[in-house]
Amino acid sequence: xxxxxxxxxxxxxxxxxxxxxxxxxxxxxxxxxxxxxxxxxxxxxxxxxxxxxxxxxxxxxxxxxxxxxxxxxxxxxxxxxxxxxxxxxxxxxxxxxxxxxxxxxxxxxxxxxxxxxxxxxxxxxxxxxxxxxxxxxxxxxxxxxxxxxxxxxxxxxxxxxxxxxxxxxxxxxxxxxxxxxxxxxxxxxxxxxxxxxxxxxxxxxxxxxxxxxxxxxxxxxxxxxxxxxxxxxxxxxxxxxxxxxxxxxxxxxxxxxxxxxxxxxxxxxxxxxxxxxxxxxxxxxxxxxxxxxxxxxxxxxxxxxxxxxxxxxxxxxxxxxxxxxxxxxxxxxxxxxxxxxxxxxxxxxxxxxxxxxxxxxxxxxxxxxxxxxxxxxxxxxxxxxxxxxxxxxx
Amino acid sequence: xxxxxxxxxxxxxxxxxxxxxxxxxxxxxxxxxxxxxxxxxxxxxxxxxxxxxxxxxxxxxxxxxxxxxxxxxxxxxxxxxxxxxxxxxxxxxxxxxxxxxxxxxxxxxx
Numbered sequence: 001x002x003x004x005x006x007x008x009x010x011x012x013x014x015x016x017x018x019x020x021x022x023x024x025x026x027x028x029x030x031x032x033x034x035x036x037x038x039x040x041x042x043x044x045x046x047x048x049x050x051x052x053x054x055x056x057x058x059x060x061x062x063x064x065x066x067x068x069x070x071x072x073x074x075x076x077x078x079x080x081x082x083x084x085x086x087x088x089x090x091x092x093x094x095x096x097x098x099x100x101x102x103x104x105x106x107x108x109x110x111x112x113x114x115x116x117x118x119x120x121x122x123x124x125x126x127x128x129x130x131x132x133x134x135x136x137x138x139x140x141x142x143x144x145x146x147x148x149x150x151x152x153x154x155x156x157x158x159x160x161x162x163x164x165x166x167x168x169x170x171x172x173x174x175x176x177x178x179x180x181x182x183x184x185x186x187x188x189x190x191x192x193x194x195x196x197x198x199x200x201x202x203x204x205x206x207x208x209x210x211x212x213x214x215x216x217x218x219x220x221x222x223x224x225x226x227x228x229x230x231x232x233x234x235x236x237x238x239x240x241x242x243x244x245x246x247x248x249x250x251x252x253x254x255x256x257x258x259x260x261x262x263x264x265x266x267x268x269x270x271x272x273x274x275x276x277x278x279x280x281x282x283x284x285x286x287x288x289x290x291x292x293x294x295x296x297x298x299x300x301x302x303x304x305x306x307x308x309x310x311x312x313x314x315x316x317x318x319x320x321x322x323x324x325x326x327x328x329x330x331x332x333x334x335x336x337x338x339x340x341x342x343x344x345x346x347x348x349x350x351x352x353x354x355x356x357x358x359x360x361x362x363x364x365x366x367x368x369x370x371x372x373x374x375x376x377x378x379x380x381x382x383x384x385x386x387x388x389x390x391x392x393x394x
Numbered sequence: 395x396x397x398x399x400x401x402x403x404x405x406x407x408x409x410x411x412x413x414x415x416x417x418x419x420x421x422x423x424x425x426x427x428x429x430x431x432x433x434x435x436x437x438x439x440x441x442x443x444x445x446x447x448x449x450x451x452x453x454x455x456x457x458x459x460x461x462x463x464x465x466x467x468x469x470x471x472x473x474x475x476x477x478x479x480x481x482x483x484x485x486x487x488x489x490x491x492x493x494x495x496x497x498x499x500x501x502x503x504x
Binding site: 071072074075078098129132133135 | 431435438439440441442443444445446447497498499500502503504
């Protein structure tokens with residue numbers, strides 16, 4: 001009977017901070033994982049280069065020896081020494097090519113080991129004696145990219161694992177974060193439910209008995225008092241109906257029928273007339289026939305809440321305009337207005353426009369609930385000290 | 395007329411460069427215990443690039459000294475220090491160029 005989906009009953013500003021937390025958490029998670037990945041990639045690259053350096057410098061010494069012996073045999077022998085394990089080239093100290101078997105001509109003479117853009121690994125050995133005029137011996141091997149492949153493999157595998165772990169932690173954190181809100185909301189829900197249940201009998205007794213009083217038989221003074229009791233009872237009754245809706249019956253009202261909204265509104269205006277009169281508020285009605293297939297009780301909650309809010313937040317001697325057109329219903333008051341920064345939260349449960357008025361602040365959340373259920377639109381316009389107008393469009 | 399004389403001068407001067415090399419350098423060097431090839435390779439391994447080799451050689455030819463020579467001690471003791479400067483700097487330069495072209499390694503490896 002209580003609404004189990006707790007997030008449903010979370011308030012918008014709490015949802016907002018929840019979103020912030022999530023966004024922050026995700027950004028943090030992604031940046032930590034990418035940072036580690038980048039570091040890991042660099043580390044793997046360095047490791048690969050370190051291995052290559054050991055191998056290539058061996059090759060280079062071997063090749064240097066061959067070049068040296070060719071130097072003394074030149075020009076009787078003029079075949080540059082080849083090797084299957086690598087390609088090589090020799091350059092003089094003016095960076096002029098003497099001889100080269102290299103595939104990549106992208107050479108950085110000031111570096112010892114690097115990868116060219118076309119994925120060749122170059123190792124440069126500098127000669128002290130310029131045999132054959134050589135100062136720079138350049139060794140070249142293909143970067144088979146295996147290490148990159150392996151590194152990516154690792155990054156994706158462990159990164160994915162990391163994301164999983166982080167998500168699980170995040171889930172627990174979120175639950176931790178939510179549980180105080182969950183409990184406080186459910187305590188409130190339970191309290192209201194229990195209270196509501198106890199209100200039913202006395203409230204019906206008051207209302208039926210007031211109906212039964214023959215006003216013509218009592219004095220003017222008493223009639224006023226009875227009126228006040230009537231007003232008070234009706235106020236409580238609206239509240240009672242709202243609370244019942246929230247705690248019990250929103251799942252029970254389900255049968256829809258085609259109804260003329262005009263009739264409901266007229267009936268409810270009459271019901272609230274006595275409340276409005278107490279604040280000398282005028283109703284200005286502009287009601288056209290408008291048929292809609294809805295649950296009568298649910299739509300009554302919508303109308304009741306809009307009208308009772310319009311009375312509650314109106315000023316003395318103000319007015320309430322109700323305009324029912326073919327596909328919209330507007331209720332506007334001439335009251336306090338709502339500050340624009342609070343407009344986002346007015347449909348939150350337990351939020352109130354102003355603290356000067358009582359109430360649980362559940363009225364508009366019920367309206368929103370029902371509007372959403374029927375997939376209608378609701379628009380709120382408000383100006384401070386001029387009034388608020390709420391329009392429902394279907 | 396002027397042009398043909400100019401071309402003639404150019405022809406002779408370049409022929410003369412070669413001449414200096416064949417007449418002077420080769421004729422004198424063929425009796426030495428180190429061939430011009432060997433001497434060249436020594437220069438190359440000491441000086442590296444073309445400009446360096448040529449500048450080093452020219453400098454040695456004009457200011458020869460034991461401690462800047464690339465040749466082994468015994469050779470120098472045997473032959474004495476040779477000042478090549480007497481044929482003039484221009485001729486030296488030309489014959490060095492010819493010397494380089496004849497013995498350079500660049501472009502001759504297979």
